[in-house]
Amino acid sequence: MLALLGGPPVLRPGELGGWPVLTAEDEASVLAALRDAMPWRWPMRAATELEDAWSELTGMPYVLAVNSGTAALHMALVAMGVGPGDEVLVPADTFGATAQAVLHAGARPVFVDSDPVTYTIDPAQAETAITPATRAVLPVDLHGLPADYAALGRLGLAVVEDGAQAHGATYRGRQVGALGDASGLSLNGSKTLSSAGEAGLFATADREGHLRARALMTFGESQSRATGEMPEVTSVGWNYRIHVLGAAFARSQLRRLAEMSDSRAANGAALTGLLTGIPGLLLPVVPEDRTHVYFLYPLLVRPEEFGLGPEYVPAFRDALREAATAEGLPIGRWQTKPLPHHRLFKDRQEFPVAADICARRLSIGHSSCPIGPPHTRNTMRRIAAVFEKILVTEGTAFRRMVTGR
Numbered sequence: 001m002l003a004l005l006g007g008p009p010v011l012r013p014g015e016l017g018g019w020p021v022l023t024a025e026d027e028a029s030v031l032a033a034l035r036d037a038m039p040w041r042w043p044m045r046a047a048t049e050l051e052d053a054w055s056e057l058t059g060m061p062y063v064l065a066v067n068s069g070t071a072a073l074h075m076a077l078v079a080m081g082v083g084p085g086d087e088v089l090v091p092a093d094t095f096g097a098t099a100q101a102v103l104h105a106g107a108r109p110v111f112v113d114s115d116p117v118t119y120t121i122d123p124a125q126a127e128t129a130i131t132p133a134t135r136a137v138l139p140v141d142l143h144g145l146p147a148d149y150a151a152l153g154r155l156g157l158a159v160v161e162d163g164a165q166a167h168g169a170t171y172r173g174r175q176v177g178a179l180g181d182a183s184g185l186s187l188n189g190s191k192t193l194s195s196a197g198e199a200g201l202f203a204t205a206d207r208e209g210h211l212r213a214r215a216l217m218t219f220g221e222s223q224s225r226a227t228g229e230m231p232e233v234t235s236v237g238w239n240y241r242i243h244v245l246g247a248a249f250a251r252s253q254l255r256r257l258a259e260m261s262d263s264r265a266a267n268g269a270a271l272t273g274l275l276t277g278i279p280g281l282l283l284p285v286v287p288e289d290r291t292h293v294y295f296l297y298p299l300l301v302r303p304e305e306f307g308l309g310p311e312y313v314p315a316f317r318d319a320l321r322e323a324a325t326a327e328g329l330p331i332g333r334w335q336t337k338p339l340p341h342h343r344l345f346k347d348r349q350e351f352p353v354a355a356d357i358c359a360r361r362l363s364i365g366h367s368s369c370p371i372g373p374p375h376t377r378n379t380m381r382r383i384a385a386v387f388e389k390i391l392v393t394e395g396t397a398f399r400r401m402v403t404g405r
């Protein structure tokens, strides 16, 4: 019997672990940074070590460790010369911060519908949205899967990568963070590379762009104090510098990024294999030229496979979410509607693909049930057992819950 109707739940309490995974090395790294932080000075070793390590991994020569992903994206846009009067192409299905960064740069986000297979920005739709004012495209490596950079590169625009959900994923062998002309990544505690709190990473290969980003990060000062010269205030700037303890934690976690990303990719692929054939679910697809690190494992509900029309999408989705939660599996909704339909943007255009994805999407992952460590292939079997029970063994009872009959 479904746990929701009083049966025993599939997953036992404590069977799932959370993200990030803390090790003794992480603790030692943070403690060492704390001791090194007296007296205060800038930049501190933990921050420069993080920058150097990210530069080495991605091959991007200019890296700045900052206090959020939103700050890093703002810097990446300014580095590419985006400013007032410019338009930036942004996917309609993303987190608000992607478009907020465009607004911070004084530019206008122009929303673009999603690709129905990868759920990332559709390059063909992006092309039709280009105007003389379009300066850049801001693809998001959504859920942990890189966007289609080869096609986006052909648009003739600056490409600014939002890799906030996809550290460690690769596209044609290149690392996320190095897939555009400049990138902004988040190190928020939940992300695939975590600072335990709030932080971010900016990267570019453009020296002039890097200097603009650096000034934006440090009060609009054109020279860094690190060079020993006295700074000149030359532009509007913020204080986007990173907290040293978060930098130390992320630096320590970065040593295990490859291992953690391999685990995420393998567990996600295993979960897809295990869920294949269970009715009512559309599973994520990973094109051969890239890897997926499943910050979120997106499941799109398909009531059609239970003989129910699309009008049953909300009822089917919410019933599945409730039933899975009762079986012990935390499962959530992420972006319940296209970003342009939020009150700030008041964009009346239709984004049919993004709207359908948002309506059908349930997601596993984030910090409550990571697809990667501490979980293993065996955990994926246990997760799949939850869907097997709800949609197959108890499929008739579940269908009755959805229809109310």
Ligand SMILES: *Cc1c(COP(=O)(O)O)cnc(C)c1O
Residues within 6 Å of the ligand: 068, 069, 070, 071, 094, 095, 097, 098, 140, 162, 164, 165, 185, 186, 187, 188, 198, 199, 200
């Ligand atoms: C988390 C996230 C951001 C923002 O990062 P913060 O560190 O929270 O500022 C931007 N874009 C996407 C797609 C994200 O998931």
